[in-house]
Amino acid sequence: MKRYFLPMYSIVFLLAAAAATLCIKTILTAGGGGGADTIFLYPNTPHEETKKTHVFNSTVLQFSAVDLAENSLRQNVEQLVGGNMQGLDKRSFLYAGKHRIDIRARSARGVPVNLRSPEFYRLWLEFRRYLQTWWRNHKFQDDVMSEMANVVRNFKRGFNESDLGGNGKFRTCAVVGNSGILLKSDLGGEIDGNEFVIRLNNARTSGFERNVGSKTSLSFVNSNILHLCARRENCFCHPYGENVPIMMYMCQMIHFLDYVVCNTSHKAPLVITDPRFDVLCARIVKYYSVLRFLRETGKPLELWADSHDGSNFHYSSGMQAVMLAIGMCEKVSIFGFGKLDGAKHHYHTNQKGELHLHDYLAEYDLYQDLVERPEAIPFVSDKFKFPTVVIHR
Ligand SMILES: *[C@@H]1O[C@H](CO)[C@@H](O)[C@H](O)[C@H]1NC(C)=O
């Protein structure tokens, strides 16, 4: 790394740090996550054994099954696999670990990036292999939730097999969102009392233990976070300690490069979400967003994209972490999701803004259905048995 690049790196780092809690596919904008006005208070009632059914509107289902970003994603993958990085990143450069690639210098002529060293070339080949595999699997499959139980295998270290529940799932899981409603909640003890605790986007716990707890079994992030970590010595990305596994979903395909660089230096498992699971989550959230749009505006379906930043629309990290827990656990407790007047946006930052990239209200509708009527959740196979879900406020 040449010295005169340092100040520029730090500026970009600061900008990017503000945005890293969001999965942003094409732009970097400072923003926030996490709020709604709804109040949740649900009793802990297990779902009845008798199978309830729900009638779905097939027009809405079909509309929700279309991913408006699919074409640009395909182009992106093809460009990367072809070794051409033109137009991939709005920033003038990127680098993974100590490997710096100057896009600006080369993309103007549209030639493939210069692969500077044999070591980088090896990483590049590995990167392409992961990307191609990921893309091949980037499809809808309705029974992927049942396969989530296999994901548990990645995180079993430190657990006594005989302590796990049926199908080797974790018995009790907490998903801890980052909403300011956690402050003064005194829920730390209750959170830590869960067998498996999932935290989001590296929100720190130190100084907040009383309200957010201190135990972390899995750090769930979006790949923007890893992209930032990749710039640090040994990809340092461990506010919870280096033995805590990290799971992430891919926001930008170029982040696979960060993954191949960081995976070797990471002690605990560094796992990428199954692309079929990503597709499922995208469909579910779009469905809830569309229902809400129809209900609230009375406008025709086709106008949904205009008011939801169409191809940039994305589920939040919190939503996917909740769905992951739904697949891996027998009981899921949700903490720190939602907003109240006067509560901070995030418990650990002073961030105020929200972005239309996510539809948090729609995601809350989903959580409500997880508690009350999971049969109303679309795109999930009937074979999958939903666990008990409790939302703590
Ligand atoms: C399904 O939803 C669409 C879009 O809102 C609506 O036009 C249609 O009437 C609905 N169909 C049924 C059978 O309810």
Ligand SMILES: *[C@@H]1O[C@H](CO)[C@@H](O)[C@H](O)[C@H]1NC(C)=O
């Ligand atoms: C796991 O649990 C079983 C049964 O409670 C116990 O006998 C065994 O020693 C435990 N193993 C470990 C590694 O803690």
Ligand SMILES: *[C@@H]1O[C@H](CO)[C@@H](O)[C@H](O)[C@H]1NC(C)=O
């Ligand atoms: C990441 O590293 C681990 C441990 O070295 C390895 O088992 C795993 O296969 C790697 N990930 C991928 C996707 O190859």
